[in-house]
Amino acid sequence: TMSGEEEPRCYYVGVDVGTGSVRAALVDQRGVLLAFADQPIKKWEPQFNHHEQSSEDIWAACCVVTKKVVQGIDLNQIRGLGFDATCSLVVLDKQFRPLPVNHEGDSHRNVIMWLDHRAVNQVHRINETKHSVLQYVGGVMSVEMQAPKLLWLKENLRETCWDKAGHFFDLPDFLSWKATGVTARSLCSLVCKWTYSAEKGWDDSFWKMIGLEDFVADNYNKIGNQVLPPGTSLGSGLTPEAAKELGLRPGVPVAASLIDAHAGGLGVIGADVRGHGLICEGQPVTSRLAIICGTSSCHMGISKDPIFVPGVWGPYFSAMVPGFWLNEGGQSVTGKLIDYLVQGHPAFPELQANATSTETRCQSIYAYLNSHLDLIKKAEPVGFLTVDLHVWPDFHGNRSPLADLTLKGMVTGLKLSQDLDDLAILYLATVQAIAFGTRFIIEAMEAAGHSISTLFLCGGLSKNPLFVQMHADITGMSVVLSQEVESVLVGAAILGACASGDFTSVQEAMARMSKVGKVVFPRLEDKKYYDKKYQVFLKLVEHQKEYSAIMSGD
Numbered sequence: 001t002m003s004g005e006e007e008p009r010c011y012y013v014g015v016d017v018g019t020g021s022v023r024a025a026l027v028d029q030r031g032v033l034l035a036f037a038d039q040p041i042k043k044w045e046p047q048f049n050h051h052e053q054s055s056e057d058i059w060a061a062c063c064v065v066t067k068k069v070v071q072g073i074d075l076n077q078i079r080g081l082g083f084d085a086t087c088s089l090v091v092l093d094k095q096f097r098p099l100p101v102n103h104e105g106d107s108h109r110n111v112i113m114w115l116d117h118r119a120v121n122q123v124h125r126i127n128e129t130k131h132s133v134l135q136y137v138g139g140v141m142s143v144e145m146q147a148p149k150l151l152w153l154k155e156n157l158r159e160t161c162w163d164k165a166g167h168f169f170d171l172p173d174f175l176s177w178k179a180t181g182v183t184a185r186s187l188c189s190l191v192c193k194w195t196y197s198a199e200k201g202w203d204d205s206f207w208k209m210i211g212l213e214d215f216v217a218d219n220y221n222k223i224g225n226q227v228l229p230p231g232t233s234l235g236s237g238l239t240p241e242a243a244k245e246l247g248l249r250p251g252v253p254v255a256a257s258l259i260d261a262h263a264g265g266l267g268v269i270g271a272d273v274r275g276h277g278l279i280c281e282g283q284p285v286t287s288r289l290a291i292i293c294g295t296s297s298c299h300m301g302i303s304k305d306p307i308f309v310p311g312v313w314g315p316y317f318s319a320m321v322p323g324f325w326l327n328e329g330g331q332s333v334t335g336k337l338i339d340y341l342v343q344g345h346p347a348f349p350e351l352q353a354n355a356t357s358t359e360t361r362c363q364s365i366y367a368y369l370n371s372h373l374d375l376i377k378k379a380e381p382v383g384f385l386t387v388d389l390h391v392w393p394d395f396h397g398n399r400s401p402l403a404d405l406t407l408k409g410m411v412t413g414l415k416l417s418q419d420l421d422d423l424a425i426l427y428l429a430t431v432q433a434i435a436f437g438t439r440f441i442i443e444a445m446e447a448a449g450h451s452i453s454t455l456f457l458c459g460g461l462s463k464n465p466l467f468v469q470m471h472a473d474i475t476g477m478s479v480v481l482s483q484e485v486e487s488v489l490v491g492a493a494i495l496g497a498c499a500s501g502d503f504t505s506v507q508e509a510m511a512r513m514s515k516v517g518k519v520v521f522p523r524l525e526d527k528k529y530y531d532k533k534y535q536v537f538l539k540l541v542e543h544q545k546e547y548s549a550i551m552s553g554d
């Protein structure tokens, strides 16, 4: 501090459950990350478009990583715990035991993952109702939300699952229940994925209209009738049992949770940007767009008044930053798409061998690909290598702004070549396609009334300098990276800090704990090239729609 006195150190633990792994961090009151641990979690794909996990497996992983990050720390200094997780659906029976979400009856697999697309038929019928709650999810409900999945369970697993079910949780709320025994749900999960309204509560007519009147009849007991703002301290904190499992003290305050993308938003969007030469310095916080890029990418923009953006989720009141409306654009597969295309290429074994050879000192495959691109680009900017290779990235449907789950991926410009150069250029075109998707989403948000000037990136893909530079170049906006790479965990720790009472508001905790690390400016001299590629990008989807119209015609 200015006076030279040492502030007593306060610690918070943040736990982040992603699609592929669970991470924990020990974070202090200034947002500095002091310890980090991660642990993979199991995933099952019993059939195409069915994706399942196990809530017991996920909780066990939470315990492993939490124990690791608090090792050697005086447990009395840990003042709060916060969880965030993907928005997957957890199903438990009346005694809180796991129930199977599959035809095999395997009750270990009791989680329908967020990216599961089994409920296509159900969501189609839900959208046909044109019910007014749909206005608050961009006009069209996504197959990835909870209502269609619940309806699928009722229609497909009536005896083995639906009739026995006592509790349906969003994964973030399952974790806070497991830690505290409190079944209250977070406003974040219920508003964003379950059609709950911060102002009006549940809408009985919606559930009746879609055939899930069961919830209305029991006063929403199974899906939540006590709803708390994220960061609120739950019950009497950690139960003795959970404390033992996590390696913490009983009674440590535990916060109402957030979905992972929203935690990432809290971790980055409130930073003090003074002195970095950013245009958003003189602008309100609503000029910032947080993009959380992991398996999927989520584009989080806030506003003082509600903004309705067709094909972009929301507006959701107070679901991320209290008092602000949130719009959430997204791309269902981004990291997963890059991994998929790279791993499926014939030159992948060669790439792996080169990247892990002793000469390259075991780089990640992406660091190797980036340096390979630098090698083959010659005098031109690296982005120009894809002048005749174009990708449409919706291999798992389009979340925003088209909200069309039937869309497919496209690649044009294929050659009779399978070497490493070919793989590297396909990887580059894929990264660019994802960035064009972001530009497409931003344009839809701006057309509806948002005014965005600066991007704040976090998540696994923000560790990839090529991914970051392409987002800057293709959107023409500066990209801010946080001081702590693991910003989603800082967001989870902010929740713990709020629950501890050390900060008076989420806004105060955000301002104190999120910090700018690096700024990446766009290469404006390349704009003309990217504008042309963007024109091609938009043509790709137009043509795809023409193809399906031709094929469905007589």
Ligand SMILES: Nc1ncnc2c1ncn2[C@@H]1O[C@H](COP(=O)(O)OP(=O)(O)O)[C@@H](O)[C@H]1O
Pocket: 017, 018, 019, 020, 021, 293, 294, 295, 296, 334, 335, 336, 338, 339, 364, 366, 367, 459, 460, 461, 463, 464
């Ligand atoms: N150092 C890195 N360089 C490039 N890409 C990375 C790096 N680390 C992670 N990724 C990519 O980020 C994605 C996973 O991000 P992450 O935030 O861990 O995912 P999730 O939260 O969905 O589990 C993967 O597709 C992976 O390829």
Ligand SMILES: O=C(CO)[C@H](O)[C@H](O)COP(=O)(O)O
Pocket: 018, 019, 020, 085, 086, 087, 114, 192, 259, 260, 261, 262, 293, 294, 295, 296, 297, 298, 328, 330
């Ligand atoms: O729908 C979402 C947020 O609202 C996310 O896409 C989902 O939670 C998965 O996140 P991640 O890509 O980080 O695993």
